Amino acid sequence: MKFSSTLTTMTALVLAATLAQSALAADVKLGLAAALTGPAAKYGVAIKNGFTLATEEVNAKGGVNGNKLVLMVEDEQGKKEDAINVFKKLIFQDKALLVFGPTLSNSAFAADPIANAAKVVAFGTSNTADGITAMGPFTFRNSVMEADVLPVTTRAAVKHFGIKKVAIIYGNDDAFTKSGYDVFKATLAKQNIPVTTTEAYAKGDVDFKAQLTKIKASNPDAIVCSCLTEEAANIILQTRTLGMKQPFIGGNGLNSPKLFEIAKNAGDDTIMGSPWSAENLTPANKAFIAAYKAKFGSDPDQFAAQAYDALYIVAAALKTVKLTGALPADRVALRDALPAVKIEGATGDFTFRKAPEAGGKPVGYDAQQEAIVNIAKGGKFVLLK
């Protein structure tokens, strides 16, 4: 009798303690939809690494307001359909407070409307296509738009090489490379640089010699390449086997050590604009690069850097939010807190900027950041002075 009452008391005490604990500190569940398999896995894995690193750092320092962050990672395979499914799972089944991702702009256009309908923030860290944040007020991204970066890059390249006319090559079946092409086209028109010829290729193409031979015949001073890293590297190599010496101008897609693993020094003189550079020696970036190398044994890229910063942006917003445990209210509260965040991250000073209004519909927030212009020298990107 006595024994059992002790037991009851103890159980009650333990229970009360647990409840008290959970009222004070709860897990904050953050979803991440990333392409961990499939052709986009190289970006998705870097993104997952960036988030993992930042989450561990935040938790090691005691979390946010005493709450531990829990990252729930799901593979969306770089496909629209899977991005939709993963978003649904993270939002409705796993009850994530917010969802990061998906990796590709293509997938974001498919999945973000689900988050907006459910009033959950969809936070892209790698979606740079135009119109992503016009999808709804719950769409955020810290990936800097090509429209902000490429004009700065192009102007710097024109000045550096004394360029009079350029040729363009781009992937015409990918939202990211196509959108980069559109921006380049508008930029070149605005800056009065004539285009000698515009060539396209499709996903999976490996032989670009036909297009490049045509570009060679049009005799441009430089080649503008709205491409992903691996295609860009092969395009650069193939131009050299055709005896072409023109420098390349590119965007975010070229910002990866992979470019030089494949193209080696053939990629020298390539000019690339990006919000992040390994050569940007701010304390925050140096700390990020060192921590990333220590944890994963490899150099981070821009995708890892932007993912890393995104977690810190959300952590900063969470600091100002009083979580009630009522999921719908908390989700909206987090959304309302995000636009005011200002941090200095691996990619530099970061703030949000409201997306341009589109047809009177409420819109989300884009990144407001400075572009860093780099030039390839000796098989790596250095800052262009």
Add this chain to the structure above:
Amino acid sequence: MLEQQLINALTLGSVYALFALGFTLVFGVLGVINLSHGAIFMLGSYVALMLVEQLALPLWLAMLVAMLASGAIGLAVDYLVLRPLRKRNAPHLAPMIATIGVAIILTNLAQGLFGAENKRFPQGIIPENSFTFGSIHITAVQIGIVVISFVLMLVLLAVMRRTQLGRALRAIAESPKAAYLLGINVEGLFYLTSFAAAALGGAAGVLVGLSFNAITPFMGQPMLHKGIAVIILGGMGDIRGAMIAGLFLGFAEVLTVAYISSDFRDAVGFGLLFLILLVKPSGMFGKVLERKA
């Protein structure tokens, strides 16, 4: 520019032809559209890459071993997937669907083993010298591709036309039942065909890996699309037709880029396919079709 484009077209066309050769051989003899051919092509280039990287084999030996290894994979696919369906007299669609499954499994396997990233042959392995004639640039690899493709094509053609084995294969293509009654080891030759076709696919994989530096688990899929176009253009099961249609597709694509627009590169290739099917549903070499291989 035209001269250079013709060289580009010849290289590209040779690769298409070589890839389509094994593909059409299997159709001719086994009557099966083996959609795992693209995945086997992909594995061929990985095998050669591993041999060169891990065991430091010379390139020619790596390529030979890669052909044998792809052949063995093709044989395994035949034994494990196609043979049970043959035994059961499964309808025509069954082996086609089954080989889609095989392709997906092999692609995922390759991704698990080698990762999703592009791999390339180490520099220094590939002869990097190139030759310049006026405005034309040709690399040693391009010459190698054309020569190796043509040698393999001619060897296969000679075997089919001039040997007892070729006669037996053509007999099977005509009617497996009649061939069996004549005392031909039909099942054995099915295996041999699957082996040889996969070995040719593996060789094409190594050549593509060498020339374009983009070995990925996903490289088989786009090539498979071209391969399907080529064997239909050339007449299903026709070896000479596949060779000519492969070259034809290469030239069509490159000249489209040169004189129309790179946006229409694939559209023109497949548009031609559509046109030829309208005019001559059995492909460019329709007559030969009746004889198949």
